[in-house]
Amino acid sequence: MQNNSMRLDHISYVTSHDQLADTVQRLGSRIGSTFVDGGIHPRFGTRNFTAPLTGGQYIEVVCPLDHPATEQTPWGKAVSKKAQEGGGWLTWVFSTEDISPIEEKFGRKAVDGHRTRPDGTDLKWKQIGVKEITDSRELPFFIEWLTADHPSKDGTTVSKIEKIVISDKDQLSDSWFKSEILGALENVSIDWVDPSSQDGETGIVSVHLSTPSGSVVLD
Numbered sequence: 001m002q003n004n005s006m007r008l009d010h011i012s013y014v015t016s017h018d019q020l021a022d023t024v025q026r027l028g029s030r031i032g033s034t035f036v037d038g039g040i041h042p043r044f045g046t047r048n049f050t051a052p053l054t055g056g057q058y059i060e061v062v063c064p065l066d067h068p069a070t071e072q073t074p075w076g077k078a079v080s081k082k083a084q085e086g087g088g089w090l091t092w093v094f095s096t097e098d099i100s101p102i103e104e105k106f107g108r109k110a111v112d113g114h115r116t117r118p119d120g121t122d123l124k125w126k127q128i129g130v131k132e133i134t135d136s137r138e139l140p141f142f143i144e145w146l147t148a149d150h151p152s153k154d155g156t157t158v159s160k161i162e163k164i165v166i167s168d169k170d171q172l173s174d175s176w177f178k179s180e181i182l183g184a185l186e187n188v189s190i191d192w193v194d195p196s197s198q199d200g201e202t203g204i205v206s207v208h209l210s211t212p213s214g215s216v217v218l219d
Helices: 017-031 074-084 100-106 178-183
Strands: 006-014 036-041 046-053 057-064 088-096 111-116 122-128 141-145 160-167 189-193 203-211 214-218
Touching (some): 006 160, 006 178, 017 046, 017 057, 017 203, 100 122
Parallel strands (some): 006 057, 088 141, 160 189
Antiparallel strands (some): 036 046, 036 111, 046 057, 111 122, 122 141, 160 203
């Protein structure tokens, strides 16, 4: 797989259903963008709002729903577990134009996903690697978009990701795709911190963005 076939697509922040509106308003005011209602993921039992960023990226705020799929799918379980822990950054996601080489590495097929926006339009994609982030939150998962619409086009883009701080003493050495991931970050830098400074937890600690109001840190 060539590095230029993969790129950072979005970062996911979890909140509870009853805190969804407050979280979307709080984060949106920090980065100077209005989050757009992305709709429901019926296959996974979750719902999201998205805010576009430069470079074809976006931030997703996602919450679990009171739905059977929430506890029956890896994504629903991961979101639900994070929400029960108080929420926060869950994972980062890389997109690719052809997910089949990644499927070969994982030894399984990607899962179909879709969500219907409030205006009735449907977004479709394939995703793989979600099972692994349940216990290893420093790892990203991977997505191939099947529809032309992309959440980075929803709304006005004013901010960009500058840096992601990740707790992982091994710095992705457990990932088959370390070189591709790091090569796909382009102008986004990574700061690695030891999990001992995060109560032993791995995963995204904070995201640093350049906004019209200056640099902002979301943790």
